[in-house]
Amino acid sequence: MSLSVAIVGGLHADARRATVARLLTEVPGSVVLHHDLATAAAGTVVRTIRDATGIRSAGETPLVNDCACCALREDLVPELRRLAADGTTRLAVVELWDSVEPKAMAEVVAAGGLTVTGVITAVDPALVLPYLGNGDDLAERGLAAAATDQRTVADTFARQLEYAPVLAVTDSPEADDEDRELLAQLHPTARQVPVRDAPSQASAIAPTRPQALHNTSPSVFPPTPLARAALAGFDVEAAAAAQHPACALLPAEADAHGVCTLVWHRERPFHPERLYEALEDLTCAAARSRGRFWLADRPDTLLHWDAAGGALCVEGVGPWLASLPDGAWDMVPPVRRAAAALDWHPEHGDRCQHLVFTSPGLDRDGLERLLESCLLTDAEYAAGRDAWKRLPPAFDTLLEV
Template sequence: MTDVHGFDQFQRPRGDGHSLPVAVVTAIDPVLRDALVASLLLDGQGVVELRYEVDAASAALRRLILRADGVIEDEVIHLEHPCVSCAMREDAVPTLARLAGDPRCAGVLLAPPLSADPTVVVGTLQPHQDRWHLAGAAAVLSSDSALDDLLGDATLAERGVQWADGDQRSVGEALAAQIEYSDLLVVDGDPRSEGAELLEHLRAPDQILAAGPHEVGLDQVLGGHLDHLVGLRRRDMRYVEPYGGLTAHGTWTLDLTSRRPFHPQRLLENIEDLGSGKLRSRGRFWVPDRPDSICQWDGAGGQVSVGAVWKAGLELPTTRLVVTGVDPADRERVRGAFGRSLLTADEWSDGLAPWLGAEDHLAPWLGARDATV
């Protein structure tokens, strides 16, 4: 590996207190990801990229360690299970420990396979920090393609960037997860485009925005300490917030809230009107036949995922969906479907007693009522 001379700001002090900074870089576009990584590698000696590529049809994982002037290592690893957490736990953790033991290594840009969820990557790595630490998480994307990427119905398999065989996620679902978790968003493209306006509606105020891969400095990526809990909260459907933004291109965000639960049967009847189309929708809901459960709603690219995820506290849950779209007709359709899916005022006034022992219409999606959530 190269010497760290000339890169003093990240040269680790020798002794027991040194720690190697590691940043997670995610993307769905290999060109943009590689542009950011290459720019950062050229900025500082001693910084390396730890890149993982996966063969979607097998459990084979390719590990590469690169520096600005070429490849240091190129090895194929066979995993028992081709999943993100297995890859990070079984190979990335020992590899990072090895790099942390080399005083010539000043920083690591960890690039998991395209479409990887940084929540899973960081969640797996975090307990194993020792002589290295997670310094940041960056998501790289294009504002010019954001509209199609986030709201279109293309799947990862159709783009050829799925994690493994059987990965049925939409491109929007994968990209939204990267955007929502990462503390740094590196956005290439026209800042006045429809896609840029959409991103302003989706990104949290505390996330740092950089205008393209070549506008990012090493200190922004490797100079801090990643707060995993902050990223998790941005991803947590219980704490969704409408961020809003400009509307010059017609982008809109609805904040739909109610103390009342969804009526299980009417939710099924209205779910297509509520979740289909060019939308990004997130939030929580509950149903009267399982008042101890908080359910999540996660929609992107025409796909919606629901599930009973959390136990409710002493108070009854509430229902809240934050929905962002670009078509005015979708806005009114979603608003109407939300209202139709709730218990009516009369049904709500009857309390929860009528729902005791009622048929569980949502069991195929939420699991059995007596399941642990």
Template structure:
């Protein structure tokens, strides 16, 4: 059984989340679920097959070492969120109430994002469970670990491409999420990673580059390199799970104001892979920024962070990219623009960090971005972003004539998604608890 690191007083049922983006990765996750299920009678595996979601049908399987049940669910709206709300979350609470269930393994369909699932477990209220008080599934279960499987030979190409899930045939036509967004998100949210297919076409160079990306994307997550999914025995998986550090996130969703660099990632370059930090104490000119952001679409795995736009002095703007797609959205207000009542309700850690860099004129407003490059020149990216900052004369207008600055061209006025040609249907980032948003 999995070594439980939660406090002894926590009697909630542990949940292990298995995520794998299609192909060999999804097959590896399924094999791991079968191995864990057969090894421990108290383990129950739950899987929702969303392959027919566009027809409003979901196939649900619940299995243990001694039984298996399969059901076909007909969902009126046929979306990921209603599958979570109507079936998965109530099922977690129901299973947790059974004495025979010691652990739940969630083998996620590729259309599910582990971050969205974990956020729902903690925050979405489940009503009408007989004998249970209305509340989130987190009252009865806790996320013990998120284990992500990836196809070592294809993941980096997926993580840096432009294809959408719909184009890949993995989602409804109106789902604007990209393959890169899901591939990067699954790994970024992982407590441990299993890289399948350890022998890569490019040999040691390809493996070294992928290892360098993982070391910077999830520096604290142990990585197991596996040639064949058949080698994924229960004992091997359990051993990997016990290597997860005690301070790992374990399903915790960070908001937009949390530190952007977590753990201790290497800050040097390796196989052309490097982390670039960009910080500034003056705002971006929105029109120039819109042009400069093209540098994030080639040779970059992911970028994320908080931005200060000259035309939006009260609002924190969140940027997040994966491969060839980028989204910009709101992340609340700057502390300096809050009322006393709002300040009193702000997160104490955020207030403490802001106090360390508080500016007499602009308060906590600043720019902080982290960019993971794999085949780009960090100096060119830095130069492009620096060019997008307001110049000295423009900064004086920001200080003395904000009403004039508010009239500048602002492509981000109603938030933004790239590529621009698809921005009319792209999903805005509105939930700063889960900046990637959720498919509808």
């Protein structure tokens, strides 16, 4: 029997635990592997493996380079391989610690020759906006995965949410229509699976004997929506491509229950100085904003916009395809070429502004006016590229040039 690996993560710890408990009761022959990084300050990471009846084994692994996440990477694949070799485990659920991001772990598992069949982020809809608006450093909350971890609660939660194709959504009595709509607009392509509290261990499904598990097939037990999500299959390469700024699957326009998503798409470049002066207002205009953009003085650099919790990350992520020689296009992934073709402009190629802002109470008109004011004027645009490159290099410090 081949081992399936499902990854369940998320900063919403109660929602994550409820999701994992459901999988244990709904998928015969499943176990949960968890690395507790809360003990990292003491120099170790605690690993537990449990099934529906309780803990099977527990152990410690030392830190690697003072990094709890590095220790997790070193220990995870060998443990999964041991489970696979045992032959009695059908599904290994990797329950990630709070701030661990599923993308990194899915890639580690796949690189180890194991099969990732599902990636699920567990969410309490009532907590989406509070977490998305929380600009605290993870270290301030005791959630850092390494001494050098500079992530915030907001940007970590956003990546956890947007990477997973499945969201396990708890039945939260505090959540209202606005909360649920915000979740839907932030990740409109995700499959949402409702999760209610798992039955107590006393009433849980009795564990199946190892001999019987060896012959377990998907048709033997009633496949619940959550079980199907954990076993459906997952393409690690496609998921990575969908997150790359050059071809990310960004949300579409939406407006419902007080939540709005603005998709702003233009071909004309930004004036670097005017955009820089507007960064604070643009960052605070929405709970979440992301996308790609270009500056007039940097016509060959594709820039990534990533904002949450009142903080903005701007970084160069390589060249626009239009700036590459023809011979280099063969080395570009097909998904990147396809995304470029959708935005292709006769003069600028794939260079474009494609920014998406999602928030309750979004001031669409004001936001659009501010964005438009940051573009080159007609006169500046007509001056041409040589003149653009002489504009004040306002982003040099931000981009550490």
